[in-house]
Amino acid sequence: MTNFNSVVEQLTGYIDKLINPTAVVEYYAYLDGSDRVLTSSFELWDETVNQLDFLLQKPSDIFVARKRIIWICMLATLEIVIYLFVSFYRAVMQTVFVLDEASKKMANGNLDHKIILDNRYELGQVVGAFNRITDALVGANQEITVLNERLKAENMRMIAELDVTRKIQQMLPKDRELKEVIDLDIAGFMEVAEEVGGDYYDVLQHKGRVKIGIGDVT
Known part of the structure; x- marks a missing residue:
């Protein structure tokens, strides 16, 4: 360089x-x-x-x-x-x-089956964990059964309440009532998709005055 x-x-x-x-x-x-x-x-x-x-x-x-x-x-x-x-x-x-074999018995509904395996390695821990999962499934199955009974009773109660609500909602102004309104041609119709809808309309006539109400839950 x-x-x-x-x-x-x-x-x-x-x-x-x-x-x-x-x-x-x-x-x-x-x-x-x-x-x-x-x-x-x-x-x-x-x-x-x-x-x-x-x-x-x-x-x-x-x-x-x-x-x-x-x-x-x-x-x-x-x-x-x-x-x-x-x-x-x-x-x-x-x-x-x-x-x-244990999983097949569990699939057939035998949740009380226990696995006994003399293994001092990690596989023995796997078996213990499997038995604990089985015990947890037995308890969970019992809780689910109780919850299903409660849910069934609650559904019956809600169905009865919805039926009453549906009947109340169907008490809309009849054609006869609408025709009694002087100087107005009024027609209305509502058909809900489920038991109960969120729409509302009503026509009230009192002392020569007509009040029309239209509402939606939204």
């Missing part, structure tokens, strides 16, 4: 002299300076490339070494996993079979 800067400064000096009309620059000296700049730039480029290759190769070597270590760790981990799988395969299959 130092050599390159030196020859560039010399060539720059020649170029500065060319700007001055009175300055004299030797032709061969100018060509020699240009050649030295080109040669120095090529040398600088070659040295830079070599340094960059070295810097790029170093991380690559580190990556290859780490890759080998990772492969070794993966193989060791795979061996451990295979060993654990073979060790617990029978216990897992036994527990799964017992849970499957």
Whole structure:
């Protein structure tokens, strides 16, 4: 880099002299300076490339070494996993079979079935959790039965109240009453989609005055 800067400064000096009309620059000296700049730039480029290759190769070597270590760790981990799988395969299959049989009995309505499995590993905890879920389902089933009875009674009460409300809402002005209104032709109709609707209209005639009311729950 130092050599390159030196020859560039010399060539720059020649170029500065060319700007001055009175300055004299030797032709061969100018060509020699240009050649030295080109040669120095090529040398600088070659040295830079070599340094960059070295810097790029170093991380690559580190990556290859780490890759080998990772492969070794993966193989060791795979061996451990295979060993654990073979060790617990029978216990897992036994527990799964017992849970499957218990779930079938629960599906058929037998919620009092208990699972007994002598297992000191985590699968034993799974069985215990399954039994606790079974107990919770039994209690929940009883509560649901009670709530269903209450809901049935509440529905019967609400149906009776809706029936009364529907009859009250149907007590709208009759055609006969509407025809008694003098100087007005009035017609009205309402049919609710459910038991009771939110619409209302009424026509009242009192002491020669007619009052018409129209309402909506919204």
